[in-house]
Amino acid sequence: MPTSAIAQPRLVTQSLTKSMFNSPGLSLALQTNIDGQGDVTRMAENFESNVGRRSREEEHDSRSGSDNMDGASGDDQDAADKPPRKKRYHRHTPQQIQELEALFKECPHPDEKQRLELSKRLCLETRQVKFWFQNRRTQMKTQLERHENSLLRQENDKLRAENMSIRDAMRNPICSNCGGPAIIGEISLEEQHLRIENARLKDELERVCALAGKFLGRPISSLASSIAPPLPSSTLELGVGTNAFGNLSSVSTTMPLGPDFGGGLSGSLPVVSSPATNRQTTALVDRSMERSMYLELALAAMDELVKMAQTDEPLWMRSLEGSGREILNHEEYMRTFTPCIGMKPNGFVSEASRETGVVIINSLALVETLMEWHRWAEMFPCVIARTSTIDVISSGMGGTRNGALQLMHAELQVLSPLVPVREVNFLRFCKQHAEGVWAVVDVSIDTIRETSSGAPTFLNCRRLPSGCVVQDMPNGYSKVTWVEHAEYDESQVHQLYRPLLSSGMGFGAQRWVATLQRQCECLAILMSSTVPSRDHTAAITAGGRRSMLKLAQRMTDNFCAGVCASTVHKWNKLNAGNVDEDVRVMTRKSVDDPGEPPGIVLSAATSVWLPVSPQRLFDFLRDERLRSEWDILSNGGPMQEMAHIAKGQDHGNCVSLLRASAMNSNQSSMLILQETCIDAAGSLVVYAPVDIPAMHVVMNGGDSAYVALLPSGFAIVPDGPGSRGPTASNGGGNNTTASTNGGDGPHRVGGSLLTVAFQILVNSLPTAKLTVESVETVNNLISCTVQKIKAALQCES
Structure with a gap:
């Protein structure tokens, strides 16, 4: 028998599921057996016509939510005990409709105070405002019901077509072993298996209904009792339960297989289940x-x-x-x-x-x-x-x-x-x-998803x-x-x-x-129409401001991915003997990304403890006037802030464009894009040298995706409460700050954990090999930077 013979109850389940949660009236129309499909369609169509007729009446009464009938609501017009009276319409002005629609989007159920304020502003009576919102809510509900009803009708038509194909397959059952016509006596074992499966699925149905009731806050009973009772003829009961959360329902239905097959045998023929169908059913139940x-x-x-x-x-x-x-x-x-x-x-x-x-x-x-x-x-x-x-x-x-x-x-x-x-x-x-x-x-x-060995997949x-x-x-x-x-x-x-x-x-x-x-x-701040007073972006257009912020965001994301070696990039960790113990060095190839220079990228990062407060360390690293004390890119000279875009109330939350002044005429000036941010949990200083012509394009509103940059920077967090200071020192590199046993050293008071990270292009050819000299260079760079910061903050010991 085709696989669709078993799939049909699942589709009926899905249809009934949606009707149960989305349209209570339609769920009643679908509670029928397979032979009554014509009745299902007629009932669904009657329901749609009733909804449509009621919608048109309500639409006429409310004039699409724009008019009022003497301030009366649609519910009042339907009262049977009131004599008909002449309807007087008050058409709202376009301005009134616009105000009402704007408030309706924000608050479909305004309270009395909001209605009173709105009526005064629009020169309307409070009951007019009240009934306008009633009619508007009714209209929205009607449109939603009409849309859901249309979807369910289409699904019902699909189910009816599939049901017809299943009937044809039932008239000519095929043996799963030999491929010939099935003989009734030979498939009783298959029927028994299906009955066992049916009992198991019924248990699952009860569990799903209990969960659905707990989720919705009201009891949900099995739909089996609301389905039409089985016909007198012998039938094969198929219970199918699904739980897709949004489609929480199950159905237990009877499938009459009744045409007369001749030979004096009339009644039903059990469904033959193929191995493929059994696997699909098992997968469905497991899911x-x-x-x-x-x-x-x-x-x-x-x-x-x-x-x-x-x-x-x-x-x-x-x-x-x-x-x-x-x-x-x-x-x-x-x-x-x-x-x-x-x-x-x-x-x-x-x-x-x-x-x-x-x-x-x-x-x-x-x-x-x-x-x-x-x-x-x-x-x-x-x-x-x-x-x-x-x-x-x-x-x-x-x-x-x-x-x-x-x-x-x-x-x-x-x-x-x-x-x-x-x-x-x-x-x-x-x-x-x-x-x-x-x-x-x-x-x-x-604990739910387990490996093939049965053990939980703990990370x-x-x-x-x-x-x-x-x-x-x-x-x-x-x-x-x-x-x-x-x-x-x-x-x-x-x-x-x-x-x-x-x-x-x-x-x-x-x-x-x-x-x-x-x-x-x-x-x-960015969505505000007013530019913060701290901004000085005279040479940058409004579009350039957005492009520059977008470029800074990409720079910071790239920096974070390089520090933690996440799977955003395919990093290869190096175990070089000439690298300090607490410095992690990684490489990757940059080929297709237009936002990075092509070639081999080398990343080096380390973390150290410093006996200074996080605020003091952050202020020192972000100050362009003190940058020459630790940054070799400054060429020993001062830095000038060309642009400043505020990103928060704190002056430390900003994006800056810095220019390094050349010490002599033979050196060319360069630009540095820098983003700094600080909050109660920590702070960040990220920067990258950028090409001057490319930044001019960005500052004029051009696309920043094609600006190639490799970021470096610092991450600062306060040391944890109850932490201990360093207890051992080997005198090399920056290991003196990272060597701790977490228990025997003196308490650290107001200290900081500083992460220093660099990304450097060591070769512009992707096919080139990484040399030992390149690794030593970046290791020396990171160690030298840490030592300069310690010396500047007077915390070398």
């Missing part, structure tokens, strides 16, 4: 079970996130060191919550943090940003090395992100070669809890329920409560950074909130 587990995990994670965001003591305790940060009470956590992804793996340690902040973005815009992987990466450029959406299980309900569930992959980073990139596969689930209150939760799926980190709860505030702001909870393999982290990570400051909530606040402030 259904996997998605139902995804849903169950997402619901549990959402519940845990909301409780962790809203509960204070004894779950969260204030730090005793006076920093104000919160510490998770793990004993209370274990008493309160059941681990939704299993127990902590051996060798892993926990980190947990919570942070609350006010952000210049509303809840809907933030939710959209978090649910779109590319916008999420752009909002957190220094935190996210790479991300992608693997599977969209549900895009949400009612045209919103409420109920959206997707499977994602991400690489998270701390800008240091001493901290490995965290690679995680996780579910992201979004839910609206109240008007203007949303929550987005992430949770790893390692170097797994995320316990983490995410944010967002609540709208006046004037377009929102209050964000962020929770980060993870378990990771600490043995892969250098001793220098273990205190930072264990305190939650490396990958924790403070860094996410601080980055979000800085990026939203930057977007607000």
Whole structure:
């Protein structure tokens, strides 16, 4: 028998699923058996005609939401106990309609105060405004129902056509072994297998319905009871259950196979299941079970996130060191919550943090940003090395992100070669809890997706329920409560950074909130029509300002990818004997990217501890007047700031264009593009030499994608609380600052962790070989830069 014979119940399931969630009236029209398909179509058409007729009446009453009938609503006109009266229309002016439509887009349900203010401004009665919004909402609902009904009717026609082909196949059954006509007595074993499968699928149906009921907040019963009862003739019951979250439903239907096959045999003939069909059915059931587990995990994670965001003591305790940060009470956590992804793996340690902040973005815009992987990466450029959406299980309900569930992959980073990139596969689930209150939760799926050996696919980190709860505030702001909870393999982290990570400051909530606040402030400034007073861009057009900011963003992204060796670029790590122990050197070939010079690119990065505050270190490195104290590109002379574009309230958040003055006439001047940013979690100074003619094109609004640059720079973070200073020294390079045992040295007070990274083109020919001299040169460059910074800040010892 063809594969489509088994696929038909699945399609019926999908059709009934959509009708159950999207159009309750239509779901009644579809509750019939296969022989009653003509009735299904007629009922669907009657439903459509009724909706269309009601829509036209409401449209006539509301005059497309632009007129009012004596201030009366459409509901009042339908009252049977009122005598008909003459209708008097008040046509709104185009200005009134425009104002009403503008408010409707922002708030379809205005309160009494908003309606009163609008009526005064538009010279309308408050009841006219009230009924206009009622009619407009009715019109929108009608249009949505009409569109959904049209889609379901098309799907129903498709199912009817496929059903006819299945009937034809049933009249001429084929034996799966010999290919000849099937004999009834020989396929009883196949029927038995299908009955066993049917019982298993019914169990799955009940589980899916229970999950759907929990998700929707109301009980969802099996559709089996609402399907037409089986006919008197012998039938083969096929139960098919699917769970695609957005299509949560199942159907158990009976398939009469009834034509008379002659020989005195009348009644039904069992379906013959081929091996290919069995494999497809098994794959479908496996996928259904996997998605139902995804849903169950997402619901549990959402519940845990909301409780962790809203509960204070004894779950969260204030730090005793006076920093104000919160510490998770793990004993209370274990008493309160059941681990939704299993127990902590051996060798892993926990980190947990919570942070609350006010952000210049509303809840809907933030939710959209978090649910779109590319916008999420752009909002957190220094935190996210790479991300992608693997599977969209549900895009949400009612045209919103409420109920959206997707499977994602991400690489998270701390800008240091001493901290490995965290690679995680996780579910992201979004839910609206109240008007203007949303929550987005992430949770790893390692316990669901297993390898062929049956072991979980653990990476170097797994995320316990983490995410944010967002609540709208006046004037377009929102209050964000962020929770980060993870378990990771600490043995892969250098001793220098273990205190930072264990305190939650490396990958924790403070860094996410601080980055979000800085990026939203930057977007607000860039979208404003007024140019900040700190900007001095006399030679740059408005288009050039945008092109320059875009170029700076690409430069910073490239810098971060080079520091952490993420999979954005294909880096090859070098193990050269002439390189300092704590300097990581990598190479890659740049061939096809127009934004980079072609050839072999060499990247070198190291991290050191300095006994100076992060603010002092940041101010020193970004000051163009002090640049000659550490930068060999300055040629020992002063730097001049030619352009300054502000990206935040803090003067340190900006993009600058610097010019190095030549010491003598034989040296040519050069330009340096620099971006600096600072927030509560750390700071960044990234720069790259740029070609003067190319920058002139950018400053006039030209395309910045063809400007070739290789960035270098610094990443600064505060050292973690309770961390220890260096205890050993081998006297070579910069190892004196990186050699620690994390336990016996003196306390570090107000210190900084500084990452220094360079990307250099060592050969313009992609086919060239990397020489030992090139590696030694970049190693000496990075060591010399660190020593100059120490000398300038008087912290050499």
